Amino acid sequence: MNDYYRHIAACNPPVDEVFLPWRVDHHLVGWIRPSFADLLQDFDDIFDLRDDEVRLDRRLQGFTERSDSLGAVARELAGRGITPPLMDEPYAVTPAGRESALCVVDRAAAAYFGVRSFGQHLNGFVRAADGLHMWLGRRARDRLLFPGALDNMVAGGLPHALTLQDNLIKECAEEAAVPENLARKAVPVGAISYNRVAERGFRRDVLYCYDLELPEDFVPRNTDGEVEEFMLLPVEEVAKIVKDTDDFKLNCNLVVIDFLIRHGFFDPDSPEYLDLVMGLRQPLQTAGNQPGPVA
Amino acid sequence: MNDYYRHIAACNPPVDEVFLPWRVDHHLVGWIRPSFADLLQDFDDIFDLRDDEVRLDRRLQGFTERSDSLGAVARELAGRGITPPLMDEPYAVTPAGRESALCVVDRAAAAYFGVRSFGQHLNGFVRAADGLHMWLGRRARDRLLFPGALDNMVAGGLPHALTLQDNLIKECAEEAAVPENLARKAVPVGAISYNRVAERGFRRDVLYCYDLELPEDFVPRNTDGEVEEFMLLPVEEVAKIVKDTDDFKLNCNLVVIDFLIRHGFFDPDSPEYLDLVMGLRQPLQTAGNQPGPVA
Numbered sequence: 001m002n003d004y005y006r007h008i009a010a011c012n013p014p015v016d017e018v019f020l021p022w023r024v025d026h027h028l029v030g031w032i033r034p035s036f037a038d039l040l041q042d043f044d045d046i047f048d049l050r051d052d053e054v055r056l057d058r059r060l061q062g063f064t065e066r067s068d069s070l071g072a073v074a075r076e077l078a079g080r081g082i083t084p085p086l087m088d089e090p091y092a093v094t095p096a097g098r099e100s101a102l103c104v105v106d107r108a109a110a111a112y113f114g115v116r117s118f119g120q121h122l123n124g125f126v127r128a129a130d131g132l133h134m135w136l137g138r139r140a141r142d143r144l145l146f147p148g149a150l151d152n153m154v155a156g157g158l159p160h161a162l163t164l165q166d167n168l169i170k171e172c173a174e175e176a177a178v179p180e181n182l183a184r185k186a187v188p189v190g191a192i193s194y195n196r197v198a199e200r201g202f203r204r205d206v207l208y209c210y211d212l213e214l215p216e217d218f219v220p221r222n223t224d225g226e227v228e229e230f231m232l233l234p235v236e237e238v239a240k241i242v243k244d245t246d247d248f249k250l251n252c253n254l255v256v257i258d259f260l261i262r263h264g265f266f267d268p269d270s271p272e273y274l275d276l277v278m279g280l281r282q283p284l285q286t287a288g289n290q291p292g293p294v295a
Numbered sequence: 296m297n298d299y300y301r302h303i304a305a306c307n308p309p310v311d312e313v314f315l316p317w318r319v320d321h322h323l324v325g326w327i328r329p330s331f332a333d334l335l336q337d338f339d340d341i342f343d344l345r346d347d348e349v350r351l352d353r354r355l356q357g358f359t360e361r362s363d364s365l366g367a368v369a370r371e372l373a374g375r376g377i378t379p380p381l382m383d384e385p386y387a388v389t390p391a392g393r394e395s396a397l398c399v400v401d402r403a404a405a406a407y408f409g410v411r412s413f414g415q416h417l418n419g420f421v422r423a424a425d426g427l428h429m430w431l432g433r434r435a436r437d438r439l440l441f442p443g444a445l446d447n448m449v450a451g452g453l454p455h456a457l458t459l460q461d462n463l464i465k466e467c468a469e470e471a472a473v474p475e476n477l478a479r480k481a482v483p484v485g486a487i488s489y490n491r492v493a494e495r496g497f498r499r500d501v502l503y504c505y506d507l508e509l510p511e512d513f514v515p516r517n518t519d520g521e522v523e524e525f526m527l528l529p530v531e532e533v534a535k536i537v538k539d540t541d542d543f544k545l546n547c548n549l550v551v552i553d554f555l556i557r558h559g560f561f562d563p564d565s566p567e568y569l570d571l572v573m574g575l576r577q578p579l580q581t582a583g584n585q586p587g588p589v590a
Contacts, residue, residue: 097566097569098566099566100566163564164563164564165564187558187559188559188561188562188563189556189557189558189559190556190557190572191563191568191569191572191573193569193573206569208563261483261484261485262484262485262557263482263484264482264483264484266483267483268459268483268486268503269458269459269460271392271394271395273486274392274486274488274501277485277486277576278486278488278576278578278579281572281573281576283573283578284573
């Protein structure tokens with residue numbers, strides 16, 4: 001099972017660089033790489049840059065004013081090619097859960113600000129006579145991240161102010177043409193979390209996980225161009241892909257491992273079992289739990 | 296859901312007292328309350344008591360010699376009424392997983408030595424036309440711990456050197472007269488963990504969790520005197536008991552909460568959802584992760 005655990009380790013690498021706390025009104029909402037903080041000097045009416053932290057200017061007050069200012073910054077940085085093009089998906093900037101958002105920032109810039117990020121991943125499976133099968137997607141080749149990699153049947157980020165239920169139904173329709181009445185049968189089965197130092201910044205992600213049992217005659221069909229193809233594989237074969245390859249998008253491996261655990265595909269007598277169960281839920285790095293030695 | 300979280304909090308109280316590390320061969324295997332360490336002065340050929348830690352005497356070598364010495368201590372302490380009567384269930388003394396045991400100590404004394412403890416809890420459920428129902432047991436009134444409290448259908452500690460599968464089949468037979476062919480259908484679905492300062496000592500417990508779907512006509516029957524009665528309740532009613540009462544044995548609440556999460560009974564849009572999901576799996580307090588300020 002060490003072959004499985006390596007994916008958990010890859011999603012939670014050691015934090016061996018400095019990130020600056022980013023605060024809104026003294027609330028810690030993110031972690032920013034010093035090199036990115038340097039770029040924010042061009043916006044000194046929006047950010048108050050200190051040696052040891054980044055603050056949103058205290059003159060900016062209220063959800064809308066703060067969000068508009070961050071929107072202007074994100075637009076400018078995307079225009080300069082520093083961050084990817086805007087995605088028009090507002091992500092919560094929050095010291096705690098989604099419901100505590102102090103403002104929003106476009107998804108394209110969110111990782112650079114090291115804000116918490118929330119997503120939903122759905123395991124679409126079929127209970128066939130010869131055992132469980134799982135629907136996988138292959139990401140389109142033109143996707144910015146992990147082009148061509150395997151993906152869970154439905155997976156998407158969670159914009160601010162959309163309920164989990166509404167966003168899931170939307171993603172089910174867009175990614176796999178799952179009709180709403182079927183999508184509503186998706187069972188929320190928990191969540192996984194990880195803290196990943198990535199190229200863009202410090203990711204502190206939560207993925208809400210869902211199981212959706214599908215009729216044998218259902219065939220997913222992509223409608224938004226994000227998925228190149230779908231395939232239906234025996235769960236044992238999916239497990240082997242996770243175990244032996246890096247074909248899956250990084251965090252999707254964890255979603256599959258969680259599915260395999262919950263459905264009894266792992267032997268709990270194995271010494272690695274507890275590492276997998278515990279490793280899927282990492283305490284979120286927040287205030288007082290600093291990711292690295294701050295200068 | 297705060298009404299649910301209070302059980303997780305109760306299983307993980309703040310550690311505000313000093314425990315002494317207990318080492319075997321420099322391996323940290325447990326945490327001992329100083330008042331209990333004082334009692335070990337009577338066994339100075341077995342323990343090497345220091346100001347800041349307790350060591351098993353280095354002259355004791357090998358699994359058997361160490362286990363025999365600890366057995367003598369446990370017998371003597373039980374005889375003096377300091378610990379409960381011996382249970383003849385050897386518990387692993389280990390710096391890591393069960394497979395790394397350096398010796399064993401009787402279950403009756405294990406909590407005083409603050410060793411890791413492993414158990415198995417099984418959710419017996421029925422998929423009826425009107426929804427899921429769960430079998431609960433009520434603990435016999437003469438049980439040492441939590442007499443008369445509600446319990447999962449089958450639950451037991453995990454003695455050293457028994458496989459999870461063998462012990463589960465044994466417990467299923469003893470506690471609920473589940474025939475072996477049915478017990479083998481139990482699905483391992485993960486594990487929960489907590490670190491609890493209890494009257495006896497510092498508990499660092501892992502409970503392996505199982506779901507067993509039962510035929511509608513199956514009725515559990517206790518054979519070992521540990522269960523006073525069994526009852527079959529709609530899962531919503533079981534949830535209400537956990538939410539509104541303290542009728543369950545403390546850690547069984549967590550097993551039920553895990554079941555409720557995995558089967559979609561909680562709304563993930565609730566702000567407490569992530570606290571519950573994350574709270575069920577506490578990092579184990581081990582070396583370098585000291586429970587309290589050690590003198």
